[in-house]
Amino acid sequence: MNTISFIASALLSAQAIAGPEIDKEFTSMDTDRDAKVSAAEHAAGAQLMFGKMDANRDGKVSAAEMTAAQQAITGQAAKKTDMSAADKIKTVDSDGDAVLTVEEHAKASASMFTKMDTNKDGFLSKEEMAAGHAAMMKKQ
Secondary structure (H helix, E strand, O other), X not given: OOHHHHHHHHHOHHHOOOXXXXXXXXXXXXXOOOOOEEHHHHHHHHHHHXXXXXXXXXXXXXXXXXXXXXXXXXXXXXXXXXXXXXXXXXXXXXXXXXXXXXXXXXXXXXXXXXXXXXXXXXXXXHHHXXXXXXXXXXXX
């Protein structure tokens, strides 16, 4: 797996979503209701997700917090084919402290957006988001 894929995978660790859940996630990010998600909308959605994962509000997300958030959002544990929360954090943990900071998360979000924007129009369609999430959440 290349570095960008690792970064992207780390960002949506708590959003291992599929099927109807991708519709819900896309709709929540598409705040101007234009049927596409801009980089700014994606960044805002990522910021909200960080807040959901940071259960103890210390500005950092541990593997345990990430796992708990994923279970709360999806209603199920991660699949065996998904990367572990610790591995997801490790891919973007620039200071090696085994936690995800808001800065690391924002940087990963921007990289993820670029990776998922396959037609390079500056927006994500629902199809691009679904395909990107599916590809990035699998162990490589």
